[in-house]
Amino acid sequence: MPLRLFVTAIKRLLPAFAAITLAQGCSQIKTPEPKPYIAPSNSPAISELRWSNGKRPKTLDPVFAAAPPETDLARALFDGLTEIDPLTLQTIPSIAEKWEHSNDWRTWRFYIREDALWTNGQPVTASDFVRSWTRYARMGSRAAFPELLANLRKTETPVQDKKTQTQIVDPETASGTEQRNTSNSGKQPFNDNSSPKIETTPQKNELLNVVAESERVLKIDLARPDPDFPALAAHPVFRPVFGDGTQFSDLNDFTGKFVTNGAFRVERIADDEISLVPFEKYWDRSSVKIDRVRMVAADPEKALDAYKAGDLDVVSNAELSAAAIKLLEPYEDFRRVTHAAVNLYEFNLSKPLLSDHRIRRALAMAIERERLVEGELQGTVRPAYDYFPFRQQPEYRITQDLQAAKSLLAQAGYPDGVGFPTLQLVINRNDLQIRVARAVARMWKQNLGIETEIIIKEQNEIEAIRLSGEYDLIRRGVVFPVPDETVALTAVYGDLIQKDDTKSGNQTKTSPETVSAAGNQIQGRLNQTQSSKVKAEVDVSHELRAIPLYFPTAVSLAKPYVKGMEPNMFDIVLLKRVEIDTQWQGR
Missing domain, CATH: 3.10.105.10 (Dipeptide-binding Protein; Domain 3)
Known part of the structure; x- marks a missing residue:
């Protein structure tokens, strides 16, 4: 073949050779798989939950718990008559082991379990609920959601004015959290000796149709039928407090003698953190799986940085920007739910x-x-x-x-x-x-x-x-x-x-x-x-x-080794169901 024809043939074949070579090279280069999580997640050595849930709580008093983090602390520290299952949103027993209602759904009786105790060793009784709910009613519009008491009052007209009929949402925030109504209940010192004498006869009050028929039976008469009253009773504002509530104080004045009845008790309060540990004599102690909860106060940017660095296990109640949400959405540890x-x-x-x-x-x-x-x-x-x-x-x-x-x-x-x-x-x-x-x-x-x-x-x-x-x-x-x-x-x-x-x-x-x-x-x-x-x-x-x-929607981040913190539209977290999988192996 003449040299000129040979060169011409080679030029014509070069693109084909180049394409074959490129294809072979590409077949050996694998496309990087996207990372499943926002940051590396290593198996923790101890069963401790590090949780950033927004700003520092203003109070531990459940009567002021309108939104996280106050509602989450109230659910951890205080048990009410009932709870809402975070997964099914069904009402489940708590301090009340059972309940019954009249045919018209107006009269309810809740039966208090005998093994429910306060952290000072005293039993939880029906009188505790009567006293606590009456305290809630007397606070009027200063308390969270005072309209929730409307059906329990002895008159049809609630004592609060109309401005308390609804809670205003701040929908411009990405997290969808509602405006909080969490005033401190006062500056009184802690006092764990304020428990009144337990009544052995029916205890009544002038505001609510609520009666302690005995230490173990709480009777409630509603103005209107409500087939779902046990669900209402699960809200944190209906949790009983010890004595007359004077133990609630400025968080900076914590003395360690704080009486609660929930799955956890307060271990320590610092400027940017509240630590909780299990209550050893809790009636459902066997269900509690974690040894400590550290609730860390942080703004969204610091919380996100700490989560990426592995210093936090869960971030919730964070007002993330729309741009941040779009960046985080593809990851498996990012969660988003419609808010109620x-x-x-x-x-x-x-x-x-x-x-x-x-x-x-x-x-x-x-x-x-x-x-x-x-x-x-x-x-x-x-x-x-x-x-x-x-x-x-x-x-x-x-x-x-x-x-x-x-x-x-x-x-x-x-x-x-x-x-x-x-x-x-x-x-x-x-x-x-x-x-x-x-x-x-x-x-x-x-x-x-x-x-x-x-x-x-x-x-x-x-x-x-x-x-x-x-x-x-x-x-x-x-x-x-x-x-x-x-x-x-x-x-x-x-x-x-x-x-x-x-x-x-x-x-x-x-x-x-x-x-x-x-x-x-x-x-x-x-x-x-x-x-x-x-x-x-x-x-x-x-x-x-x-x-x-x-x-509105609520967003959160949770490490894959954290179990039992699946989000729901009512922001309900039961810490006693949360578990840290110390054997978790990352991908």
Whole structure:
């Protein structure tokens, strides 16, 4: 072959040779596998939980426990009548080993276990609950969630004012934690000798329908039926405290003589850490698997750095940015759940314009929630097509249908928004809430032709405006503190739930469609029993007194060797179920 032809042939074959060589080289280079965890996780040598759960708690008094970390400390240090299983959200026994109810769900008896003790060796009795709940009632709006006592009071009108009817959510935070209401209970010194004499006759009080029939039997009479009262009783605010509560003090004045009755007791309190150890005479001591809990106070950035460095096992209640969440989401030790709360725009039903359900439905259906969540809220929350994040039934879902919304508005006499007056939307002063309101206003303008005036007020002005009625819609956040359908119903629908004294005694008049549930089992029980007499006054799904916008979410990090801390929407952690797997082998 002539040299010229040989060179030409080689040039033509070179690309093929290069491709083969490259393919062979690539086959020997493996693509790095993504790391499963945010940072290397080594098996711990001791059974100790190092947990950063937000800022330093303001108090150990359970009556002020509105949010983590106070609620987590209350659950660790104090046992109530019942607990909520973190995995199933079912009510389980605690200090009460069993309970029973009347056919109408109004009268309840809880039977106190005999082996329940305070850390000073004294028995836990039914009188402890009567005394502690009365103390809670007397605190009124200073305590957390005072509205939870409404059904136990001897009068229908709670002592607190209306501003305590709901808890406001701070949805602009990525963690979705609610605004806290945790004032210190005073500056009194610790006193472990304040236990009153145990009563042997029924102990009553002037505020609540609660009676200690004996040391072991607690009787409760409710104003309205509540099939889920045991779930309500599991909230930390219903935990009994020793004596008259004067042992609670500034955390800096801890003396070590702190009387509790839970799975753990306080070992040490420092500026940035509270350490807990198991209570050796705890009635369920065999269930406690860890030897120490160190609750470390840290801001989100420091907590994340400590977690990456291996100095923390769990990080929760941290307000992470949207960018941080997107970076952490692919890892297996990152967790995110929908929080039991909702952000909504509440209608002023006293306005003639908004008394037309077609207008309210049109406004609700014209909001593009997915677009709102992915845009202004940067994917840190979940769109809300219902009031209750724990309800999954499609029949309650608020549809997003622009054509139907336009049709409803036209039926109400305002085709394409012509002649419709400007809506006044009141929101609290917050950069994120302002952006959300502007986005919603644009959607109403583009989709319905309706103009909106956004009125920005300070947070402490919002409730006064709500009571005055000087608004068309007002931004509101509601926290559902327990999986109790009666509490959830009242929090959202409020004055639509009224008493009927004319038939069969005091009856709650609501539509079956309004009954919310933390699981289908609640709805099932209401359907199966006629004793609660849930009846139709209004079809609230049709009534639509507020527009749900979004559900906050809560994020957390947990090392793979930590067992029993699976997140749930109610932020319930039972430390006595947590276990550190010291034999865990990382990948």
